[in-house]
Amino acid sequence: MRLRVGAATHIGRVRALNEDVYLVRAERGLFVVCDGVGGTPAGEVASRMAVDNVLDRLRAANGTRAASSVAGDAGEPRYLPQTISLVEAVRHSNRFIYKEAQKDPRHAEMGTTIVGACLEQHIASVVHVGDSRAYLWHNGRLEPLTRDHSLVEAQIHAGLLDRAESVHSAHQNILVRVLGREPDVDVEVSEVPVQPGDYLLLCSDGLTRMVPEAAMADAISRLRDPQRICDDLIDAANRNGGADNVTVVVVEVAGSWWRRLATFAGLWRGHASGGHDAEAHPAV
Amino acid sequence: MPKLILQFENRVLKEYPTGVMVTIGRLPDNMVIIDNPAVSSHHACVYGDGDQFVVEDLQSTNGTFVNEKRVSRHTLSDGDVVLVGKHQIVFDAMGTGEAVDAAAPEPVLSMGDTVYLNTAQHRALLAKLGEPDAKGRAVSKVGVLRVVSGRADRSEYSLDAHTSVVGAGDSCLVRLKGWFKPKAAVAIARKADGYVATLLGGTTLINGERLNGRSYLQDGDVLLISGLTLEFRLRD
Numbered sequence: 001m002r003l004r005v006g007a008a009t010h011i012g013r014v015r016a017l018n019e020d021v022y023l024v025r026a027e028r029g030l031f032v033v034c035d036g037v038g039g040t041p042a043g044e045v046a047s048r049m050a051v052d053n054v055l056d057r058l059r060a061a062n063g064t065r066a067a068s069s070v071a072g073d074a075g076e077p078r079y080l081p082q083t084i085s086l087v088e089a090v091r092h093s094n095r096f097i098y099k100e101a102q103k104d105p106r107h108a109e110m111g112t113t114i115v116g117a118c119l120e121q122h123i124a125s126v127v128h129v130g131d132s133r134a135y136l137w138h139n140g141r142l143e144p145l146t147r148d149h150s151l152v153e154a155q156i157h158a159g160l161l162d163r164a165e166s167v168h169s170a171h172q173n174i175l176v177r178v179l180g181r182e183p184d185v186d187v188e189v190s191e192v193p194v195q196p197g198d199y200l201l202l203c204s205d206g207l208t209r210m211v212p213e214a215a216m217a218d219a220i221s222r223l224r225d226p227q228r229i230c231d232d233l234i235d236a237a238n239r240n241g242g243a244d245n246v247t248v249v250v251v252e253v254a255g256s257w258w259r260r261l262a263t264f265a266g267l268w269r270g271h272a273s274g275g276h277d278a279e280a281h282p283a284v
Numbered sequence: 285m286p287k288l289i290l291q292f293e294n295r296v297l298k299e300y301p302t303g304v305m306v307t308i309g310r311l312p313d314n315m316v317i318i319d320n321p322a323v324s325s326h327h328a329c330v331y332g333d334g335d336q337f338v339v340e341d342l343q344s345t346n347g348t349f350v351n352e353k354r355v356s357r358h359t360l361s362d363g364d365v366v367l368v369g370k371h372q373i374v375f376d377a378m379g380t381g382e383a384v385d386a387a388a389p390e391p392v393l394s395m396g397d398t399v400y401l402n403t404a405q406h407r408a409l410l411a412k413l414g415e416p417d418a419k420g421r422a423v424s425k426v427g428v429l430r431v432v433s434g435r436a437d438r439s440e441y442s443l444d445a446h447t448s449v450v451g452a453g454d455s456c457l458v459r460l461k462g463w464f465k466p467k468a469a470v471a472i473a474r475k476a477d478g479y480v481a482t483l484l485g486g487t488t489l490i491n492g493e494r495l496n497g498r499s500y501l502q503d504g505d506v507l508l509i510s511g512l513t514l515e516f517r518l519r520d
Contacts, residue, residue, distance in 0.1 A: 037398040077474055078445040081455065111400060121453055121468045122484040139497060151401065159292035159370070161319045169319075174399045176406040191447040193471035193482035195497065 001122055002254040003029065006226030010234045012206055013242030019043035020204045020247035023051040029119035030058065031249050033132050034112045035204040037178060042110030046097050046180050050112045053093035054086075058118075061085045083125035083191055086118045090127050090179070090187045097180030111178035115146060115202050119251070124192045124200055129185055130178045133208055135216070136192055137199035142217035145192055148205075149177035172209065196255035199226070203233075206246030210237035226250040286337060288330060288366075289374040290316060297371075301379075302337055306330040308368055309342075322346055322369035330360070330375075337375065339366050425518040427472070427479045427501065434512035435461045441514075443479065448472045450509050451484070460510055469509050472501070479516070486510040 005026045011018040019036035021044075034050045036043030062085075079087075093114075101107045113130025124145075126134050131148040147153055151174035155161040161169060179185060194200065199220050207216070211233060219236070223229045230248045237246040288300045300306055300316055308316040309326040318327075324344035330337060337360045341348035349367035350358045360366075362377035427443040429450075441448070441458050450458040451468035460469060466485030473480045479501040481490065488495040489508040501507075505516040 037400065080445070080447055083446075121449065121451070121455065123447055123449065123468075123471060158295070158297065159320075160297060162321055165319055165321070174401060176401045178400055181400055182403055191473065193447070193473060193484060193498075195483065 001029075001119065003119065004226050004252040004254050005031070005250070006228070006230040007247075007249045008227075008230040008234050009245065009247040010238065010242075012245050013238055015245055017041070017044060018245045019047055020206065020245040021047040021051050022202075022247050022249050023055060024249060025055065026251075028058070030055070030116070031118075031200070031202055031251055032114065032116040033202040033204055033247050033249055034114045034179075035130070035132050035206070035245065035247070036110070036112045037175070038107070038110035042101075042107045043112065045107055046101075046110040046112040049097050049100065050093045050114050050179055053096050054089045054114075054116065057089035057092045058085060061088065079189060080120075080123060080125065080191060082118055082120045082123075083127075083189060086116060086125050086127050087187050087189055090114060090116065090129065091185065094129075094179045094185040095183065098183055101180055111180040113175070113204070114179055117200055117202060117251070119194065119200070119253075122194055122253070124194050126190045126192060127187050129187055130175050131205045131208075133203055133205075135201040135203075135213075136194065137201065137217060137220045138195070140217070140221055142201075142213055142220070144213075145190060146188065148175075149188070150175050167209070194253045196253055198253045199229075200251040200253070201229075202249040204245060204247040206242075206244035207233055207237050207248055210240040210243065210246065220250070224252075226252050285379045286375065286377045287379040288316070289376055290318075291372040291374060292370065302330060302332065304331075308373070316373070318369060318371050320369050320371070323371070327368050328366070330366075330373075333359070336360070337377075339364075339375075344368075425520055427474070428517050428519060429458060429472075429507070429514040430517060432506065432513040432515050436512060437461075443472055443474060446474055448474075449484070450512075450514075458509075458512070458514070460512060462511070465510050470495070470507070481507070 003026050005024055007022050007024045009018060009020050009022055021034045023032040032051050032054055034047035036047030038046060101110050113132040115128040115132040115134050117134060118125045126145050128146045129149060131150050134145040136143045136145055151171045152166050152169050156163050156166055215236060216233060219229050219232045223232055229250045233248050234246055286302045288302060288306060290297045306316060306329060307314040307326060308328045310319060310323045311325045326342050327344040328339060328341050328348040330339045338357060339350060339360055340357045341355060347354045350364055360375040364375045366373040429441045431439050437459055448457040449468050450456060450470045452460045452465040453467040468484040469486045470488050471482045471484055480498055481495060481501055482498045483495045487510060490499055491506055501516045503518045507514045507516060
């Protein structure tokens with residue numbers, strides 16, 4: 001499985017500090033977006049801690065994967081070993097941030113959202129806490145893979161609020177789950193099979209509050225190149241107000257070399273290639 | 285004092301006292317706000333008339349119903365169900381029981397621009413909203429793949445995990461054997477509404493038809509995955 005990756009983050013047009021952080025480790029198939037909360041400078045600290053900690057933990061856990069896959073309640077469906085490792089890493093980073101917050105009064109209120117995806121053998125393990133989101137673009141359609149841990153989402157679920165009207169709700173910014181605020185956190189998990197031609201998109205709420213999902217889907221259909229999609233979406237968020245930091249990571253599940261060759265030759269019904277191949281970005 | 289109990293799908297969302305004129309509608313200037321497109325901006329109102337209470341439709345687009353009959357003005361009796369959009373408002377003439385306030389969030393901790401409700405606050409809120417267990421429920425019936433023909437290490441595989449993969453790779457549930465088999469051929473995801481097969485590599489036929497994207501599996505489907513024939517069955 002070959003991946004092509006684009007990533008970008010921008011401070012937006014209103015905020016004084018970028019508290020968003022992304023992590024791209026294409027060689028491991030690992031992608032994370034975190035949006036820090038808790039005011040300056042704590043939010044920035046928490047989001048950075050989260051990505052660093054998840055990466056460290058996954059590195060450390062690599063050798064002991066078989067053991068952790070045995071865990072799980074009888075009767076409950078099992079997750080794949082790589083999914084369990086990712087969840088463990090997120091839980092660990094929650095504990096870490098929580099402990100750090102207790103040590104330093106300046107960081108007492110810090111926390112961060114997280115959305116992460118780990119791609120292995122065409123299965124994306126997706127985890128999230130908070131209102132940073134993951135989407136799958138499949139056959140021209142953008143499917144949400146996550147449901148925000150927010151008051152608005154809980155109201156929609158209870159039938160109090162209509163999804164189309166929820167964008168106008170005054171309670172947009174009330175989260176019911178974040179990393180680092182309590183000793184333990186419930187991490188939401190899903191496993192999503194991906195096919196060549198699919199795109200995985202991770203983003204902070206700075207994108208989803210500024211750019212409608214239809215426009216996100218359109219950018220992918222139109223541009224196809226992961227980095228150009230990211231840049232385009234960040235521009236769109238800033239054009240629409242840029243009220244918050246905005247971060248986008250786009251991962252294209254590319255076909256094999258012979259399929260690419262066929263694409264060049266025009267034999268395969270697909271898209272032209274471009275952009276850069278799976279390359280490790282520094283954690284920005 | 286009599287009260288109005290706002291419900292959605294038989295869950296109590298909020299209770300309102302009837303003392304003054306109670307207005308019902310979509311806009312925030314109503315006392316009972318139902319933020320739903322089926323509800324007009326100022327949909328209906330309930331007010332006291334002597335010692336009785338009356339519901340009146342304010343020429344709403346979709347109408348106001350009492351006990352499933354459309355009304356323009358109706359004197360309420362105990363237990364009457366007023367339907368506004370998909371929400372029910374039950375008239376409780378006795379007004380017993382504590383009034384609960386479900387919609388308003390309780391004191392919250394400020395975190396810069398983003399606000400965080402801690403678990404206790406969140407649980408209390410969810411209990412009032414009547415949210416069922418937030419976790420996605422997987423199908424209760426468990427699928428199995430029974431080997432019909434071809435090389436495999438078992439005669440049957442239980443699809444009890446969230447995702448089961450058929451392929452030549454180490455982590456696959458069903459291991460394909462032999463040369464030139466795809467590492468991952470098909471992923472079978474267990475979802476709330478059934479099992480979904482997604483093609484990952486190689487060629488797969490379901491009941492003789494080529495699988496290209498995704499397909500829901502039905503009991504009795506026959507899968508031909510890179511030379512291995514499997515039958516999908518659902519079991520209790």
